[in-house]
Each structure stands twice: as C-alpha cells, then as structure tokens.
Amino acid sequence: MSKFFSLSLVAVAVAGGLTLYWRWPAAVPEVLPAAAVVVPSRQSSTERLSLPAAKAPAEAQSSITATLPSLADTEVDGQLRTDAAGNLVLDLALRDYFDYFLSAVDHSGLDTVIEALLADAHQRLTEPALGQMIGLLGDYLDYKRASMALMQQPLEARQQVDPQAQLQALQSAFARMDELRRAHFSAAAQEALFGAEQAYARYTLDSLALQQRDDLGEAQRTQMLEQLRARLPDALRESEQRQQLALEQLQHSEQLWRDGADEQQVREFLAMTYDPDTVQRLLDEQRHERDWQQHYQAYRNELASLQGRGLSEADGEQLQRQLRERLFSSEDRHRVETYDAIAAKQPEPLDP
Structure with a gap:
C-alpha cells in the first residue's frame, strides 16, 4: 500500500503534481454508482460492460524503473479499466494503481513520480478515460495532502x-x-x-x-x-473470520509458551494450521517478541534501581531518556515510551 507523503513534499504536491493536473482537460464531474463505477463521458453509451484497458508494452516497466529506481523488480500494482464506451471504471484497482507510483515519492520526489505515472497511463488509456483518470488523480493528490495533515x-x-x-x-x-x-x-x-x-x-x-x-x-x-x-461485505467478513481464527491460534501458541511448552510442542500446534515456512516465521517472531519483553523488563529493573536514589523529577526524566537511548534502538524507543507511559499509570510495575 501507499506511504504518506513527508512534510517536505506538501508544497511540491501543490506546486508540482497539481499543476500537472490543472493542465489536463477537466474530469467529467459525475459518476454512476455501481460495484465498479464508470465515469461517463458526454456521449456515454448505456452499456456498462467493464473491459481491461490496453496493456502497456513490456518495455513500459523498464521505463518506470529507470525513472523510479525504488520500484525496480516490481510489477505495476492495480489496474486501469474502461467500459465499452471508453470511460474510466472507478474501483479499488485504480486506487492501487495510484498508490503504486506514489509509494516512490520519498525516493524520487512527487514531480518525477507524476511524470512516470502519466507516461505509463498514456500507454494504457485513451480519451475520454485518460482525461477522467488525470482529473481523479488531481483530486486524489489533494486528498492525500489533506489526509497527511490529519494523520500527523x-x-x-x-x-x-x-x-x-x-x-x-x-x-x-x-x-x-x-x-x-x-x-x-x-x-x-x-x-x-x-x-x-x-x-x-x-x-x-x-x-x-x-x-x-x-x-x-x-x-x-x-x-x-x-x-x-x-x-x-462478504469478502471482508470472510477475511475477518480468517484473521480472528489466526489471532486465536497465535494467542493459544503464546499460552503454550507461558505454560512451559518447548519449541517443538509449539511448532506441532502451529503446523496443524500453517505451512512449514509460515510456522518458522511465526516461531521466529514469537522468539523475538519474548526477547524484547525480557529486554524491556531488564530496563525497567535498572530504571527502578536508579530512581531509588532520590533524584529530582527533572534529573529522573533525563536519566530515563539516557537509559532508553543506551539500551534501545531508535526504532524501539517509541514503543518503550508507550510502555513507560502505561507503567506510570499502574500502581505496580508493568508486566508487559
């Protein structure tokens, strides 16, 4: 899925990407509600047969990766589709197509990404779908800029x-x-x-x-x-049920660890549901999590020992920051801070 733009790219989104948008013909404003929505043109056919858009030639992917190196060894995600009258079909695959290119923004910059996206779309779409897609892209960029501010x-x-x-x-x-x-x-x-x-x-x-x-x-x-x-919806319900089952199985495997089971016993339990590669990955993740929890508890013990020296509040906070920086990587510190915030609300030391 897509990455949110960094703050330094907000201005580029307005001055760069949206400028490209306004240079193209305006999108037709209304769309028809359907499972896969079709953007109608002024001479739209009443037929709503959804057809895949023409595929780009094989060299198109090479052109993409030459412009956007971070997308090397990948294939274009999503799909551009048109109806029998050549109008753009709106569906999740279109959003995936946008997000595939936008995932390269941090590496290549928004202007370069938009140029690569438009070059690829030109090989996949003709009018009126092309203009409709570009109109929607402008709206999508504007939305991403606003949603970034909200999420931060x-x-x-x-x-x-x-x-x-x-x-x-x-x-x-x-x-x-x-x-x-x-x-x-x-x-x-x-x-x-x-x-x-x-x-x-x-x-x-x-x-x-x-x-x-x-x-x-x-x-x-x-x-x-x-x-x-x-x-x-049916597809989401089935996916959620699978996720719930997987969560219950993982919780049961964690309980086996707490009850003193050895790795082979946990492996045999997981093997009833997962293939060998997945079983090994889950065991590695659980082992890493147990190691992290033990590391955090050792940090809490050392912190309690140091705080027992009667330090002032300011000195205690400074000491805690220094201890975090010494014992944890920058990637782990946010999690440590969250655990510490919860621990501060507990009458007893936190048992993570």
Missing part, C-alpha cells in the same frame, strides 16, 4: 494511556477522514475507492466500543459482535 496530529497524553480516550480519538479521526473524502470525491467515487476500507474501519471501531462496555455479559457481547460481523 499527535495524541494527547491521556489518549496514549486511557483506552476510552483512545477509542474517542479513533472515532473522531474516522469521522474527520470520512468528511475529508466526501469533500474531495463524489459519493460514488468515495464508495469505489474507499468503501471496503471504511466498512472495515467502522466494524473495528464498533467492536472496540463493545469490548469497553461493562454492562454486557460475555454471551451478549459475543452475540453483538457476530451481528456487527454479519453487516460486513
């Missing part, structure tokens, strides 16, 4: 440690993201590009809200979770 808003201290405050923050972010998409896209385009993502996000938030309710018994909570799951 930091959590307040309370939201980092209070589950209810975290849920409220997530619900607020979801509502604002929904408003943002409605502001940049038609209802049909929003559903085609983001509908599945929004459905699953809504399901996740509603599930978290149910988990926090203390007025429900376990049977009631399970029944209501099943009702939420039943509202998901």
Whole structure:
C-alpha cells in the first residue's frame, strides 16, 4: 500500500503534481454508482460492460524503473479499466494503481513520480478515460495532502494511556477522514475507492466500543459482535473470520509458551494450521517478541534501581531518556515510551 507523503513534499504536491493536473482537460464531474463505477463521458453509451484497458508494452516497466529506481523488480500494482464506451471504471484497482507510483515519492520526489505515472497511463488509456483518470488523480493528490495533515496530529497524553480516550480519538479521526473524502470525491467515487476500507474501519471501531462496555455479559457481547460481523461485505467478513481464527491460534501458541511448552510442542500446534515456512516465521517472531519483553523488563529493573536514589523529577526524566537511548534502538524507543507511559499509570510495575 501507499506511504504518506513527508512534510517536505506538501508544497511540491501543490506546486508540482497539481499543476500537472490543472493542465489536463477537466474530469467529467459525475459518476454512476455501481460495484465498479464508470465515469461517463458526454456521449456515454448505456452499456456498462467493464473491459481491461490496453496493456502497456513490456518495455513500459523498464521505463518506470529507470525513472523510479525504488520500484525496480516490481510489477505495476492495480489496474486501469474502461467500459465499452471508453470511460474510466472507478474501483479499488485504480486506487492501487495510484498508490503504486506514489509509494516512490520519498525516493524520487512527487514531480518525477507524476511524470512516470502519466507516461505509463498514456500507454494504457485513451480519451475520454485518460482525461477522467488525470482529473481523479488531481483530486486524489489533494486528498492525500489533506489526509497527511490529519494523520500527523499527535495524541494527547491521556489518549496514549486511557483506552476510552483512545477509542474517542479513533472515532473522531474516522469521522474527520470520512468528511475529508466526501469533500474531495463524489459519493460514488468515495464508495469505489474507499468503501471496503471504511466498512472495515467502522466494524473495528464498533467492536472496540463493545469490548469497553461493562454492562454486557460475555454471551451478549459475543452475540453483538457476530451481528456487527454479519453487516460486513462478504469478502471482508470472510477475511475477518480468517484473521480472528489466526489471532486465536497465535494467542493459544503464546499460552503454550507461558505454560512451559518447548519449541517443538509449539511448532506441532502451529503446523496443524500453517505451512512449514509460515510456522518458522511465526516461531521466529514469537522468539523475538519474548526477547524484547525480557529486554524491556531488564530496563525497567535498572530504571527502578536508579530512581531509588532520590533524584529530582527533572534529573529522573533525563536519566530515563539516557537509559532508553543506551539500551534501545531508535526504532524501539517509541514503543518503550508507550510502555513507560502505561507503567506510570499502574500502581505496580508493568508486566508487559
């Protein structure tokens, strides 16, 4: 999936990428609601047969990787499709196509990425679909710029440690993201590009809200979770069920470790569900996680020993920062800070 643009590229998104957008013919403003939405032209046929757009020649991928080296040894993700009248079909594959190119922004810069995307699209589409795609690309770039600013808003201290405050923050972010998409896209385009993502996000938030309710018994909570799951689209529901099963199996394997099982016993349990390569990967991940937790606990023990010296609050905070920097990599420090924030709210030392 795509990366969010870095702050240094926001100005480029406006001055560079969107300039390219405004130089192309305007997109036809309305789209028809459908599972795969078609952007109509002024002389659109009533027939809605969806056809794959003409494929780019083999050398097109070489041209992409020559311009965008970070995409070397990859294939273009997503797909551009047109209907029988040559109008662009809006679906998730189109968003994947945009995101494939935009994933190279950090490495190559937005101007270069947009040039490569347009060059590739020219080999796949003709008018009216080409102009419609470029119009939508401009909207998508504008949306990505705005969503980046939204996603980079930091959590307040309370939201980092209070589950209810975290849920409220997530619900607020979801509502604002929904408003943002409605502001940049038609209802049909929003559903085609983001509908599945929004459905699953809504399901996740509603599930978290149910988990926090203390007025429900376990049977009631399970029944209501099943009702939420039943509202998901079929493909999402099946995917969620597979994820839930996988989560339960991993939780069971972790319980085996806690109960004193050896690696061979855990391996045999995981092998009932997963292929050998996946079993080995899961065992490696669990081993790494156990090592990390032991490392964190050793850090907490050393921190407690140092803080017992009667240091001032400022000196204690400085010592804690120095200890984090000495014992953990920069990639791990955010996780350590989160654990420490939770530990500060606990009456007893945190057992991660």
